[in-house]
Structures are given as structure tokens and as C-alpha cells.
Amino acid sequence: MPMNPLEFDRRYGELDQVVSAYAGQDADDAPDRPSEALTAYLRHTWHIRPWALSVAEQQLREYARNPPGRLRLRLGEFYPVPDVGLPESRIQDWLFLLADHIKHSAESGEVPPPSAPRTHWEWQARFPELAQFLGGWFSQDMPDEFDDHDAAVRDYDTTTDRGLVARLVGELHELLALDLDEADYALAVAELGMEVDPPQPYSPSGWLALVATSLGGFRPDHGPPPGDAS
Incomplete structure (x- = not known):
């Protein structure tokens, strides 16, 4: 049975915000450099909801540690990560990498400089x-x-x-x-x-x-x- 909206948001709401930022963008994050999509998410979220960064980091790590099986996905009990152009075998490491970048930004206070939106997601969110x-x-x-x-x-x-x-x-x-x-x-x-x-x-x-x-x-x-x- 699919989760109700409250349960979905509690487990995956901010994870969904992060992944949605990749719509139409390359998931080309590297250990020393976040992608344009993640930079847009960080720039916007720091500006209006800085507290959500810790939620995003936690939800990304939890999902990466406990990826869903096919049965639970079919039952709607887990968040299905949209296609971001990466093979399924790389999704887990990619989620951990996003969590690392978000954690670094939150703990160091490194914030992308203000600018006009640079992605479709950022235009819509701002x-x-x-x-x-x-x-x-x-x-x-x-x-x-x-x-x-x-x-x-x-x-x-x-x-x-x-x-x-x-x-x-x-x-x-x-x-x-x-x-x-x-x-x-x-x-x-x-x-x-x-x-x-x-x-x-x-x-x-x-x-x-x-x-x-x-x-x-x-x-x-x-x-x-x-x-x-x-």
C-alpha cells in the first residue's frame, strides 16, 4: 500500500527535492565538485530553508544505506529514484556523494554565491x-x-x-x-x-x-x- 503524504515527506520529502533538481541536468557530480544541479539546490535552499540541508543529508544517506527491493517499490513503500542518466549500479555511490557535498556545505558554511537561476528547477523553485x-x-x-x-x-x-x-x-x-x-x-x-x-x-x-x-x-x-x- 502506498505511503500517505506525511510518511512520504518524513522519509523522502527532501531527498525528492534534491533529485528533482537534476531534471534536465547531468548528474556529473565529482568528489571535488558538485554538479550544476546540486549547486542550484544548495544556492536556493541556503537562501530560503537552510535547516533543510541536514534533512536532505540524512535522507540521502538512509536511502543509500537501505535501497529498496523490487517488491517494496512495486507496493509503493519506497521512493523510486527517477532516471538521472546513471546506471543503477552507480546510484548508491552517487547518493552518498550528494550527502557528502551537502554535509560539507552545511558544516563549512560554503554557500554558492548569489546569481540568477541556472537550471529549470531553480527558476521554478525561486x-x-x-x-x-x-x-x-x-x-x-x-x-x-x-x-x-x-x-x-x-x-x-x-x-x-x-x-x-x-x-x-x-x-x-x-x-x-x-x-x-x-x-x-x-x-x-x-x-x-x-x-x-x-x-x-x-x-x-x-x-x-x-x-x-x-x-x-x-x-x-x-x-x-x-x-x-x-
Whole structure:
């Protein structure tokens, strides 16, 4: 019987975060150098959840020490490591190597320097609400669902909780503060799920700034009009 979500997170939740960082990336970690994927995981996790590093190290070692058999995998009682491009015979040593790199980073305080995201996982992890906005409202189906980009933005604005809208505005300002080249902003919106071009005549960064401005205004709740008993 598959594990319930709480049990899964207790055993494999942070392990899954580490392995998910390798989606589309090479698992080319070496004893003297973590891979680009693991560096992205360390950079992001140090920034928002440094306590999770110890959890990741523990879960990686425990899984490597007690790899699941085929029966328990079939029953859903273990985490099946996704294909990361390594032969099965190397997975155990690779997991131990990841745990060693994470332990070294946590104990030495060696943190990857701040930078723009460098992997798909890191873009999605760093800008989750922006990924929801661009992937949900600006997919390739957007021209069939909305008259134009402004209509899609208004739909997001009127159907989304105000706290999430505020979070999106903050993420937009954070992304713009990275001061990337325009080609890198085009890459950023693609990594975050946007499948249509910005409206003319805007560049990707210019359109993101426009969206941040249009969503960033405070809308006070004045309450019911005078004399309205409701």
C-alpha cells in the first residue's frame, strides 16, 4: 500500500527535492565538485530553508544505506529514484556523494554565491507564483482563452487571492532586480512557463515591468456604502 503524504515527506520529502533538481541536468557530480544541479539546490535552499540541508543529508544517506527491493517499490513503500542518466549500479555511490557535498556545505558554511537561476528547477523553485502566472495564463492556449495579454492579466488579478497577487508582484520585482540581458529575460519567462511572445512593442523585461505596475496598485476596501445595512 502506498505511503500517505506525511510518511512520504518524513522519509523522502527532501531527498525528492534534491533529485528533482537534476531534471534536465547531468548528474556529473565529482568528489571535488558538485554538479550544476546540486549547486542550484544548495544556492536556493541556503537562501530560503537552510535547516533543510541536514534533512536532505540524512535522507540521502538512509536511502543509500537501505535501497529498496523490487517488491517494496512495486507496493509503493519506497521512493523510486527517477532516471538521472546513471546506471543503477552507480546510484548508491552517487547518493552518498550528494550527502557528502551537502554535509560539507552545511558544516563549512560554503554557500554558492548569489546569481540568477541556472537550471529549470531553480527558476521554478525561486519564482513559484510567477511560474504559476506565466504557465497558467500565458500558455500556448492563451490566444484562444483571452482577447489579449491585458485581458489575461485582468483575469489573474480578479480571480486570484490578493496575497498571491502581492507575492507575484514581489517576485516580478525580484526578477527585474537581477538586471539580466534581454535574451536572459526571454529565457527566464520561457523557463517559467510562458509559451507566447510578449505583446508588441514590449521586450520581455518591459512587459514584466508593466505587469508589476498594473498589479501593484493598492485597492482599498471601503466597505458598504452609507445606509447599506448589509
